[in-house]
Amino acid sequence: xxxxxxxxxxxxxxxxxxxxxxxxxxxxxxxxxxxxxxxxxxxxxxxxxxxxxxxxxxxxxxxxxxxxxxxxxxxxxxxxxxxxxxxxxxxxxxxxxxxxxxxxxxxxxxxxxxxxxxxxxxxxxxxxxxxxxxxxxxxxxxxxxxxxxxxxxxxxxxxxxxxxxxxxxxxxxxxxxxxxxxxxxxxxxxxxxxxxxxxxxxxxxxxxxxxxxxxxxxxxxxxxxxxxxxxxxxxxxxxxxxxxxxxxxxxxxxxxxxxxxxxxxxxxxxxxxxxxxxxxxxxxxxxxxxxxxxxxxxxxxxxxxxxxxxxxxxxxxxxxxxxxxxxxxxxxxxxxxxxxxxxxxxxxxxxxxxxxxxxxxxxxxxxxxxxxxxxxxxxxxxxxxxxxxxxx
Amino acid sequence: xxxxxxxxxxxxxxxxxxxxxxxxxxxxxxxxxxxxxxxxxxxxxxxxxxxxxxxxxxxxxxxxxxxxxxxxxxxxxxxxxxxxxxxxxxxxxxxxxxxxxxxxxxxxxxxxxxxxxxxxxxxxxxxxxxxxxxxxxxxxxxxxxxxxxxxxxxxxxxxxxxxxxxxxxxxxxxxxxxxxxxxxxxxxxxxxxxxxxxxxxxxxxxxxxxxxxxxxxxxxxxxxxxxxxxxxxxxxxxxxxxxxxxxxxxxxxxxxxxxxxxxxxxxxxxxxxxxxxxxxxxxxxxxxxxxxxxxxxxxxxxxxxxxxxxxxxxxxxxxxxxxxxxxxxxxxxxxxxxxxxxxxxxxxxxxxxxxxxxxxxxxxxxxxxxxxxxxxxxxxxxxxxxxxxxxxxxxxxxxxxx
Numbered sequence: 001x002x003x004x005x006x007x008x009x010x011x012x013x014x015x016x017x018x019x020x021x022x023x024x025x026x027x028x029x030x031x032x033x034x035x036x037x038x039x040x041x042x043x044x045x046x047x048x049x050x051x052x053x054x055x056x057x058x059x060x061x062x063x064x065x066x067x068x069x070x071x072x073x074x075x076x077x078x079x080x081x082x083x084x085x086x087x088x089x090x091x092x093x094x095x096x097x098x099x100x101x102x103x104x105x106x107x108x109x110x111x112x113x114x115x116x117x118x119x120x121x122x123x124x125x126x127x128x129x130x131x132x133x134x135x136x137x138x139x140x141x142x143x144x145x146x147x148x149x150x151x152x153x154x155x156x157x158x159x160x161x162x163x164x165x166x167x168x169x170x171x172x173x174x175x176x177x178x179x180x181x182x183x184x185x186x187x188x189x190x191x192x193x194x195x196x197x198x199x200x201x202x203x204x205x206x207x208x209x210x211x212x213x214x215x216x217x218x219x220x221x222x223x224x225x226x227x228x229x230x231x232x233x234x235x236x237x238x239x240x241x242x243x244x245x246x247x248x249x250x251x252x253x254x255x256x257x258x259x260x261x262x263x264x265x266x267x268x269x270x271x272x273x274x275x276x277x278x279x280x281x282x283x284x285x286x287x288x289x290x291x292x293x294x295x296x297x298x299x300x301x302x303x304x305x306x307x308x309x310x311x312x313x314x315x316x317x318x319x320x321x322x323x324x325x326x327x328x329x330x331x332x333x334x335x336x337x338x339x340x341x342x343x344x345x346x347x348x349x350x351x352x353x354x355x356x357x358x359x360x361x362x363x364x365x366x367x368x369x370x371x372x373x374x375x376x377x378x379x380x381x382x383x384x385x386x387x388x389x390x391x392x
Numbered sequence: 393x394x395x396x397x398x399x400x401x402x403x404x405x406x407x408x409x410x411x412x413x414x415x416x417x418x419x420x421x422x423x424x425x426x427x428x429x430x431x432x433x434x435x436x437x438x439x440x441x442x443x444x445x446x447x448x449x450x451x452x453x454x455x456x457x458x459x460x461x462x463x464x465x466x467x468x469x470x471x472x473x474x475x476x477x478x479x480x481x482x483x484x485x486x487x488x489x490x491x492x493x494x495x496x497x498x499x500x501x502x503x504x505x506x507x508x509x510x511x512x513x514x515x516x517x518x519x520x521x522x523x524x525x526x527x528x529x530x531x532x533x534x535x536x537x538x539x540x541x542x543x544x545x546x547x548x549x550x551x552x553x554x555x556x557x558x559x560x561x562x563x564x565x566x567x568x569x570x571x572x573x574x575x576x577x578x579x580x581x582x583x584x585x586x587x588x589x590x591x592x593x594x595x596x597x598x599x600x601x602x603x604x605x606x607x608x609x610x611x612x613x614x615x616x617x618x619x620x621x622x623x624x625x626x627x628x629x630x631x632x633x634x635x636x637x638x639x640x641x642x643x644x645x646x647x648x649x650x651x652x653x654x655x656x657x658x659x660x661x662x663x664x665x666x667x668x669x670x671x672x673x674x675x676x677x678x679x680x681x682x683x684x685x686x687x688x689x690x691x692x693x694x695x696x697x698x699x700x701x702x703x704x705x706x707x708x709x710x711x712x713x714x715x716x717x718x719x720x721x722x723x724x725x726x727x728x729x730x731x732x733x734x735x736x737x738x739x740x741x742x743x744x745x746x747x748x749x750x751x752x753x754x755x756x757x758x759x760x761x762x763x764x765x766x767x768x769x770x771x772x773x774x775x776x777x778x779x780x781x782x783x784x785x786x787x788x789x790x791x792x793x794x
Binding site: 046061077102103104106119121125126274276277279280281283284323324326327329330331332333336337338 | 416502503504505507508511553554600603635636637647672674675677678679680684686688706709726728730731732733735736740743746747780
């Protein structure tokens with residue numbers, strides 16, 4: 001087959017499709033979750049600036065990871081997969097139906113782009129830092145915050161450099177600490193992972209390439225000094241959970257208890273099992289991620305350090321290919337760059353967020369960083385996005 | 393090097409028929425942009441090992457391009473010409489390694505934010521090319537069959553949800569001897585119109601007895617090839633400098649003999665089987681993925697008149713290292729998960745079948761193996777309704793084929 005037969009006939013324009021995807025989410029949310037349609041003209045910020053002291057304000061970002069499509073999440077046919085987000089979280093949230101990712105659709109590079117507010121062009125499969133300053137660097141430098149104030153919990157090998165860029169005047173020493181739960185587990189088990197191997201699934205983006213998971217003295221120190229967790233306790237808990245994202249969530253809650261970071265970034269990844277082509281595993285992972293997001297929100301409400309002053313953002317890094325796109329293989333990958341793979345959603349909830357609102361104007365995924373800057377009081381000077389005014 | 397510099401002798405590494413084809417259209421190729429030509433050569437270079445339908449498609453495409461006046465050619469390829477490519481890409485040996493070039497081109501287009509422009513150009517070109525090709529009418533109405541849920545005793549959730557609105561849902565099918573009856577119907581079609589690579593049987597497990605008129609691939613038959621491939625991958629991963637992209641490039645170069653297949657068999661089919669494993673993602677470890685991807689590739693490449701796909705249980709998910717090493721003895725099967733995988737796989741089979749010529753006259757049947765639920769999409773049957781007709785699978789497939 002040549003280029004002539006690689007694409008299906010009569011594909012509507014990309015932006016029409018993106019708009020339709022957004023509209024379907026909006027209509028669905030309005031009818032099912034009883035949310036109201038917001039407009040850009042709505043006045044009166046819900047944030048009462050100063051009510052929550054800047055120092056106390058906390059933000060948690062969860063990437064609903066590994067790329068999830070509309071039809072398995074917020075479209076009508078996907079509702080059964082996200083009961084917690086739909087019924088528990090959406091009514092409390094401002095929901096953005098069209099978040100476009102115009103960058104490279106690889107998980108590490110896309111997450112790096114989310115974190116810098118610039119569409120990064122780094123090699124998705126290399127352990128290299130983002131080229132532009134990350135949100136963590138802006139936050140710490142502008143607000144003079146200590147290293148413990150911002151953390152990243154990330155799933156796999158490549159993400160260990162996401163905490164800080166190598167940008168001159170920002171960079172080393174100013175970023176977030178990164179914790180890789182799988183590396184902790186690997187270190188704790190000293191490589192004897194028989195009982196825990198199900199928690200070490202990694203790198204679905206190229207399922208056949210399975211590099212060794214690292215983990216050693218540094219990780220053990222993180223566990224003892226930061227998480228105040230003994231190896232025995234950690235392993236005992238690990239025995240009770242079933243997936244890498246559950247392990248990440250356990251570590252996230254532990255970090256919240258021990259460090260109370262003001263800016264916490266959690267990258268979920270289980271959903272990317274879709275690359276193996278097993279639809280049931282993809283759906284199972286979406287349901288698990290839905291549950292984990294709700295559990296984290298409950299933990300926020302139960303923690304005095306976080307309750308009432310935390311804004312949480314949940315968004316997939318991008319979507320996955322459409323069923324109908326001849327260049328792809330449906331849900332399995334995110335390689336075509338079609339509307340379904342580039343268009344996704346974002347949910348914001350918590351402190352200062354208007355509840356039960358749906359906004360369907362198109363946003364860019366790089367708009368997140370300037371929005372966080374406006375909320376938290378730092379200046380992401382090099383970000384190429386614009387603040388989301390509905391949240392300010 | 394640019395396409396305008398192409399010379400006939402540069403294709404000495406090509407197989408006889410592909411070389412002849414390129415040389416016959418060399419003047420046209422010289423007029424085309426670099427952002428396009430390697431994609432075409434990627435198909436042409438394997439011409440000698442392609443299915444008849446693919447050869448016809450390549451012949452038609454080249455004939456169409458060669459028939460265009462210079463002004464038309466310029467108009468058709470203007471969008472491709474506007475793409476900016478790097479000098480590094482120009483220096484690659486895209487004549488002899490067009491697939492590697494296309495992979496690097498893809499990475500470059502992503503990085504430089506030109507992928508959307510390329511995609512738009514490709515869609516526009518594809519539409520033009522398709523209109524110009526005007527395919528010959530097929531000799532019989534195409535029929536696709538998917539059999540899903542092998543081994544599942546009961547399943548309460550609705551099946552065929554994506555397909556229901558397009559066809560008739562049968563609730564009282566007699567399941568006895570269903571696979572045999574369906575295979576017999578497929579064989580009857582193959583006997584009536586014995587076209588080379590025109591009638592296929594894909595099995596996600598061990599293939600049932602079938603006529604030699606059918607082209608058959610099965611997960612079980614390829615077990616030694618899968619094992620050889622996984623061993624090869626493990627060796628490669630351990631080498632210095634190896635990464636995901638390098639591994640992909642390495643796999644794309646593997647031939648049947650690299651994986652222990654002797655040359656005595658059907659080389660076209662064997663190369664196809666190897667590509668299912670080296671180009672597919674997850675086909676090496678999950679039988680449901682193998683069956684779905686095989687169905688996709690059979691439809692896309694061979695454009696069969698008949699495709700019978702029987703999904704089988706896949707092994708449970710385990711860490712990728714375990715799945716790839718083949719450790720753990722007899723794998724445990726995930727029957728319900730496999731049914732869900734296959735239900736989606738059947739939907740994809742129908743979507744891809746619809747892209748082929750004559751789709752408005754083609755039929756599709758999906759059956760929950762061993763059970764009374766089936767769905768048929770056919771021009772003669774109403775859409776979005778349920779039927780209480782009591783039929784066996786032989787009668788049902790007759791109804792589908794109309």
